[in-house]
Amino acid sequence: MAATLRSTNKMYGLCFHAARQAAGLKAPRLLQRRAFTVSVSSQQPFDSSLEKPQFPGASAEFVDQLEFIQPNVISGIPVYRVMDRQGNIINPSQDPQLSKETVLNFYQKMTLLNTMDRILYESQRQGRISFYMTNYGEEGTHVGSAAALDPSDMVFGQYREAGVLMYRGFPLDLFMAQCYANADDLGKGRQMPVHYGCKDLNFVTISSPLATQIPQAAGAAYAIKRENRNRAVVCYFGEGAASEGDAHAGFNFSATLECPLIFFCRNNGYAISTPTNEQYRGDGIAARGPGYGMLSIRVDGNDVFAVYNATKEARRRAVAENQPFLIEAMTYRIGHHSTSDDSSAYRSVDEVNYWDKQDHPISRLRHYMMARGWWSEDDERSWRKQSRKTVMEAFERAEKRLKPNPELLFTDVYEEMTPHLSKQRESMWRHMQQYKEHYPLDLYEK
Amino acid sequence: MAAVIRIFIRGANSKLSVSGLGAGVQSSLGAALLKLSPSCNARTKTQRRHASHFTFHPDPVRTQYGPTQKMNLFQSVTSALDNTLASDPTAVIFGEDVAFGGVFRCTVGLRDKYGKDRVFNTPLCEQGIVGFGIGVAVAGATAIAEIQFADYIFPAFDQIVNEAAKYRYRSGNLFDCGNLTIRAPWGCVGHGSLYHSQSPEAFFAHCPGLKIVIPRGPVQAKGLLLSCIADNNPCIFFEPKILYRAAVEQVPVEAYTTPLSQAEVLQEGSDVTLVAWGTQVHVMREVANMAQEKLGLSCELIDLQTILPWDIETVCKSVVKTGRLLISHEAPVTGGFAAEISSTVQEECFLNLEAPITRVCGYDTPFPHIFEPFYIPDKWKCFDAIKRMINY
Numbered sequence: 001m002a003a004t005l006r007s008t009n010k011m012y013g014l015c016f017h018a019a020r021q022a023a024g025l026k027a028p029r030l031l032q033r034r035a036f037t038v039s040v041s042s043q044q045p046f047d048s049s050l051e052k053p054q055f056p057g058a059s060a061e062f063v064d065q066l067e068f069i070q071p072n073v074i075s076g077i078p079v080y081r082v083m084d085r086q087g088n089i090i091n092p093s094q095d096p097q098l099s100k101e102t103v104l105n106f107y108q109k110m111t112l113l114n115t116m117d118r119i120l121y122e123s124q125r126q127g128r129i130s131f132y133m134t135n136y137g138e139e140g141t142h143v144g145s146a147a148a149l150d151p152s153d154m155v156f157g158q159y160r161e162a163g164v165l166m167y168r169g170f171p172l173d174l175f176m177a178q179c180y181a182n183a184d185d186l187g188k189g190r191q192m193p194v195h196y197g198c199k200d201l202n203f204v205t206i207s208s209p210l211a212t213q214i215p216q217a218a219g220a221a222y223a224i225k226r227e228n229r230n231r232a233v234v235c236y237f238g239e240g241a242a243s244e245g246d247a248h249a250g251f252n253f254s255a256t257l258e259c260p261l262i263f264f265c266r267n268n269g270y271a272i273s274t275p276t277n278e279q280y281r282g283d284g285i286a287a288r289g290p291g292y293g294m295l296s297i298r299v300d301g302n303d304v305f306a307v308y309n310a311t312k313e314a315r316r317r318a319v320a321e322n323q324p325f326l327i328e329a330m331t332y333r334i335g336h337h338s339t340s341d342d343s344s345a346y347r348s349v350d351e352v353n354y355w356d357k358q359d360h361p362i363s364r365l366r367h368y369m370m371a372r373g374w375w376s377e378d379d380e381r382s383w384r385k386q387s388r389k390t391v392m393e394a395f396e397r398a399e400k401r402l403k404p405n406p407e408l409l410f411t412d413v414y415e416e417m418t419p420h421l422s423k424q425r426e427s428m429w430r431h432m433q434q435y436k437e438h439y440p441l442d443l444y445e446k
Numbered sequence: 447m448a449a450v451i452r453i454f455i456r457g458a459n460s461k462l463s464v465s466g467l468g469a470g471v472q473s474s475l476g477a478a479l480l481k482l483s484p485s486c487n488a489r490t491k492t493q494r495r496h497a498s499h500f501t502f503h504p505d506p507v508r509t510q511y512g513p514t515q516k517m518n519l520f521q522s523v524t525s526a527l528d529n530t531l532a533s534d535p536t537a538v539i540f541g542e543d544v545a546f547g548g549v550f551r552c553t554v555g556l557r558d559k560y561g562k563d564r565v566f567n568t569p570l571c572e573q574g575i576v577g578f579g580i581g582v583a584v585a586g587a588t589a590i591a592e593i594q595f596a597d598y599i600f601p602a603f604d605q606i607v608n609e610a611a612k613y614r615y616r617s618g619n620l621f622d623c624g625n626l627t628i629r630a631p632w633g634c635v636g637h638g639s640l641y642h643s644q645s646p647e648a649f650f651a652h653c654p655g656l657k658i659v660i661p662r663g664p665v666q667a668k669g670l671l672l673s674c675i676a677d678n679n680p681c682i683f684f685e686p687k688i689l690y691r692a693a694v695e696q697v698p699v700e701a702y703t704t705p706l707s708q709a710e711v712l713q714e715g716s717d718v719t720l721v722a723w724g725t726q727v728h729v730m731r732e733v734a735n736m737a738q739e740k741l742g743l744s745c746e747l748i749d750l751q752t753i754l755p756w757d758i759e760t761v762c763k764s765v766v767k768t769g770r771l772l773i774s775h776e777a778p779v780t781g782g783f784a785a786e787i788s789s790t791v792q793e794e795c796f797l798n799l800e801a802p803i804t805r806v807c808g809y810d811t812p813f814p815h816i817f818e819p820f821y822i823p824d825k826w827k828c829f830d831a832i833k834r835m836i837n838y
Contacts, residue, residue, distance in 0.1 A: 154585065188618035197617045204584065205617035209608045215574045216609070219581020219589070223536070226563060226587065245601070249574030256569055257578075412615045413654050415624055415678040418707070418755045 076283040079330055080310060081300035085359050087367025096305055096312075100374050106147065106304055107369060108383065110139035110362050113163045115387045116172065117335070119395055120179055120193075124339040128399065129179045133194045137302070137334035139163050140361025141266050144307025145329075148315060149234060154220050155203045156213035156235045159194055160266065160333075164236070168201040172391060176398035183445050188412070189404040210241040214250030214263070218324075221259035225322055232319050234262045234311075239328075240271025242285045251292045254324035261324040262314045263294075266301065268333035273346040289326035301329030302361040332359070403444045406432075498636065498688075499824045500728045504695040505665045511698035520690040522664035522697045523552040523629070526671040527590065529701040531560045534588050536625075537675075539565045541575055541592030549594060550631055550690050576602035576628060580610050580680075583625035588675060593630040596684055597644040602628075610680040611655030624678030629671070632660065632684035633725050634776050634822055639815035642687075645724070645777040647753045650682055651786060657681040657706060658753040662727040664695040669704030670751065677706060686724040709757035711764065715746035718770040718832055721761060721787060723750045726774050726823070733828040740829075741836065753783055761787060762794045769800035770835050774823045779807035801838035804831045 046054050053062060082094045089095045098106075117134040124132040135142065142163025149155075155164055162175070177184035179193035187197060187205060197205025204213070204220075217235035224231045241247060242265055254261045265285040269276055282288065289296025297314075299306045307329055314325035332355040336343045343352070369375035410425040411417065432439060507514060517525060530537050539553060545567045547554035557565035568575050572593055579591035593599045599606075606628070614622035634643045647658050657679050661667035667685065674681035686693075712727070713734060722730045727749045734745035746764050750756060765771050771791055773784035784805040791803060806823040814821050 156581075186618050186620060187616065190618060191616050195616070197620050199620040205613075205621055207609060207612070207616060209604060212577065212605060212609050215577025215605070216581035216584065218574075219578035219583075220585040221581070222578070223538075223582045223585035223587035223589075226536070226538075245573055246577055246605075249569075249571045249577060252569045252571065253574045253578050257566070412619045414657075414755075415614065415622070420755060420758060 071282050071287070073281070073283045077286045077296070077298045077328075079298050079300050080306050081303045082305040082309060083303050083364055083368060085364065087364040087371065089368075094305070094309060096308055098305075098308075100372075102147070103365070103369060104374065106143050107362070107365050107375070108387070109143050109163065109167050110304075110365070111383065112172075112387045112391070113139055113142070113166050114362065115384075115391050116162075116166075116175060119388075119391050120176075121335075121339065123179075123395065124193075129193050131193045131339055132179065133159055133338045134335035135160055135162055137332045137355055137360065138266055138268060140304040140365070141264070141301040141307055141329045141331055143167050144304040145234065145236075145264055145311040145327075148308050148311035150231065150315075152202060152229075152231050153315070154217075154224065154231065154233045156217040156220070156233065157203065157206055158210065158213065158237045158241055158266075159206050159208070160238065160268075161236045162194065162196065165196055165198065165201065165203050168198075168203065170196070170198055170201055170203070172394035173397060174198070176394050177401070180398045180401065181403060182398060182401035183404045184398075184401055185404065188408045190408075211237055211244035211246040211250075213237070214241075214244075214247050215253055216250075217261055217263075218250050218254040218257065218259050221254065221261035221324075222257055225258070225260050230319055232260045232262060232315050234264055234315075236264045236266065238271060239265060239267040239269075239276060239285055240274065240279055242288075243279060251288070251294060251324070251326070255292045255294050258322045259324055260318040260322050262311065262318055263324060263326045264311070265326070265328045266331060267328055268301075268331045270333050270337070270343075270347070272337040272341060273343070275346075284328055284330075286326060286328035294324050294326050296326040296328070298328045298330060301331030302359050302364060304361055304365050331361075334360075405445045406441075498692070499819070499822055500725060501732060502663070502689065502693045503728050503731050504693070505663055507696045508665060508698055508702075511702040512700045514696040514698050516694060517664050517697040518689075518691050519661075519664045519667055519685065519693045520550050520552045522668040522695075523671060523685060524554060524556070525697060525699065526668040526675075526701070527553060527556060528559070529672065530588070530590070530675050531556060531564060533701065536587035537564065537590065538582060538587060539590045539592070540568050540578070542570055542594045543567060544592050548592065550685075550687065552592070552629075552685075552690075572598055572601040573605055576605040576610070579626050579628065580605060580613070580623045583623035583680070584613070584621055587625060589623075589626045590675065591626065591628045593628060595642055595644075595687075596630040596632040596646050597641040599628075599630055599646060603649070606650065606656065606680075606682070607653045611653045613655075613680075615655060622678070623680050626680045627671075627674045627677075627683060628681070629683045629685060631687035631690070633686045633688060634813070634818065635688045636818065637815065638687075638813070639818075640812045643776075643813040643818075645684070645775060647682075647684060648777055648781055648783045648786075651754045651783050653754075655680070656754060658684070659706060659751065660684045660686070660724040660753060661751070662686075662724060662749050663689065663693045664697045666704060666749075666751065668697055669702050670706070672701055673703040673706050676703060681706075684724070688725055704751075707752045707755045707757055709751055709760040710749045711746060711760065712749055713745065713747040715744035715768065717743040717745065717768055718772060718835060719746045719748060719761070719764040719768045720828075721748045721750055721771065721773045721784075722775065723753065726776065729823070729825050730774060730828065732825045733832065736825065736829050737832050741833065743832065743836065745832075750787075756787070758790055758794070762791060765791050765795045766798045769798050771799075771803045772806065772828065772831055772835065773803070774806040774828055776808050776813075776822055778810045779805055780810050782807050801835040804835055806831050 120132045121134050123129050142161055146164040146167035178196050181189035195206040214235055217233050221233040286296045286298040297310050299310045310327050318325050334356050410421050543549055544553045545557050575591050579589040582589035610623050633645050650656055650658050659670050659674055661670045671683055674683050720730045730747055734747050737743040737745050773787050775782055788803040806828045
């Protein structure tokens with residue numbers, strides 16, 4: 001009986017402690033039921049005279065009531081936010097009070113991304129590029145988190161984080177070059193569009209297999225920890241990718257090996273056509289964190305300041321304390337999964353419109369800026385015109401560029417060229433000599 | 447039977463404690479019961495364990511790398527890892543159970559010597575071990591990942607094939623995991639059965655971007671492992687577990703490298719070329735002797751050493767000379783690496799061939815337990831294959 005009373009004061013897992021500390025919110029009356037605490041116990045000598053469990057695997061108290069722990073999916077982990085849906089600050093102590101210049105930069109990066117997305121999506125429809133993925137509705141998750149990081153922090157992404165790269169300064173020309181796979185592409189034309197990468201900006205090249213980056217991020221963070229240079233690693237993934245075994249591996253490794261790493265989950269409601277209630281049955285991704293011994297928080301992903309605050313604090317502590325943090329940014333995927341998808345097949349236009357019109361990271365930030373007199377309708381008009389022009393100019397340049405030399409088909413398989421690859425390359429060119437009219441050699445650099 | 451029961455009850459009052467059921471450390475009850483068994487003292491035919499199918503032939507001593515020390519295969523691996531941790535401050539070794547020294551003792555003493563942040567256990571998760579290793583490598587540190595048995599490498603297949611192998615190519619050489627080396631015990635061990643005997647090199651040979659290396663003994667193991675670690679491409683290093691203790695050689699104490707993608711001609715000959723790697727090299731050595739003694743044949747024996755990229759030139763040069771090729775490996779014959787060698791050699795040396803290329807390999811079954819003596823490509827199967835090739 002005493003055990004039951006004692007535990008009503010304990011919250012479900014460590015994440016609530018984190019939520020309370022980070023958000024300054026009052027402890028919500030979420031759980032009256034028994035919780036379990038995960039305490040990292042040091043080796044105590046075995047003593048069976050004590051009425052305390054001696055198992056090496058867990059050191060919780062004994063209990064004599066049979067009760068299954070309820071996975072709390074009804075109320076769940078609360079969503080931290082700074083602004084309401086109209087862009088008004090709710091609790092002034094949470095306003096990061098960023099400068100006008102910084103906030104304008106947030107806004108311009110988010111809208112520039114939006115403009116680039118519209119143009120490149122359309123260019124795929126017109127057959128100019130082979131494939132594209134938009135970021136509609138998730139711009140806040142990109143810019144808010146990227147702004148809270150250090151430029152030297154390593155980023156491992158999934159595929160819907162172009163705003164992070166844009167925030168760091170990746171030029172439009174190089175975004176386009178990758179999508180067009182032209183001779184300016186840093187990736188040498190080897191991957192499908194949106195598989196960006198940039199060594200100078202510490203953004204590891206994207207790969208298509210999902211969640212593979214998650215244990216890699218843990219390894220990179222471990223190596224970075226040993227360097228002792230105040231760097232962190234951030235790893236982005238969607239709620240669908242979080243179902244992969246690699247996600248479990250990455251979470252567990254980062255916690256046991258004490259890595260300075262921020263896991264940033266974009267929970268946007270869908271994995272292509274699969275809604276979250278078919279993806280998981282627990283309380284989203286944030287609730288998994290405590291299971292791994294990881295500090296976790298859920299934030300409003302459409303609130304760029306909430307994303308910023310959570311990421312900033314997580315980064316500070318990850319580096320200071322050498323432990324991973326899990327941020328689940330709730331948001332909504334307004335666009336289709338990709339140009340190969342038509343989401344009207346599995347969701348209603350009304351649902352999409354709600355998010356587009358009533359809870360959009362760009363509008364919320366615009367309201368915040370306008371309320372402070374930092375932005376006007378005229379500014380909006382002229383910025384739209386300017387950003388469209390810049391994007392279109394980059395687009396036209398990218399269209400005209402030739403593709404990379406087909407020699408690049410054979411390089412970088414290994415660091416060095418091997419004899420058998422060299423032979424295969426020669427055989428390809430011999431074939432081109434004889435059958436050149438059947439190959440689009442004119443489109444490629446010589 | 448009655449005698450057994452009497453002794454059991456009597457024993458309950460003395461040292462044999464019934465309450466300590468199966469108390470592992472001093473299970474005198476188990477030993478006492480065994481002694482009572484009539485078949486205990488005279489081991490019958492069915493109880494004798496089958497003798498080893500090969501004899502290890504040590505390499506001659508290398509004098510050019512400085513002082514040497516008698517080491518078995520696992521000790522030569524430890525030596526290579528020791529050299530690496532000493533000279534490369536970024537190097538880290540990780541995997542299941544490596545901290546206490548490893549289930550095959552390859553990492554004994556390294557944690558105490560170099561620290562727990564450099565030699566550490568990971569959770570039990572191969573996809574995590576390799577994924578983590580890729581990340582360490584991408585961040586610029588030297589990553590040496592251990593997979594406890596090659597049979598358990600498959601959860602990491604996606605990370606190895608889709609990620610590690612393609613990292614440099616897909617990023618346009620912006621990023622790479624050349625600093626990654628994966629080590630795993632490999633091959634038959636006498637009793638390993640399905641999941642402690644596999645030779646999975648063929649699965650990975652199909653993956654451009656990887657290097658796959660298999661040593662035949664301690665001297666080769668150290669030199670090749672150090673080459674893998676130094677190589678700027680992701681490497682998989684398979685260690686023949688049956689040789690961990692059985693193979694003993696004089697191994698240089700200092701670091702040295704043995705070049706990758708270079709096959710070694712161990713014995714020159716003119717009548718037939720024998721190609722093998724790992725443990726099978728020693729089987730083939732005996733086969734070459736048998737062929738000489740019983741058939742008067744001169745065999746050229748080649749240890750391939752690197753499976754990918756493999757040394758096409760050395761093998762083809764040999765077959766041009768001899769006109770006959772026998773390739774042997776424990777892995778199942780269909781889709782095994784012998785098929786790749788066979789196909790390439792017939793393309794390059796078709797007109798030089800006196801007989802069809804022969805492969806003596808494992809059968810197309812999972813690796814069996816009690817049937818291992820029948821399954822493996824032993825010296826009699828290889829000898830017989832040579833006989834048939836000569837009489838073609």
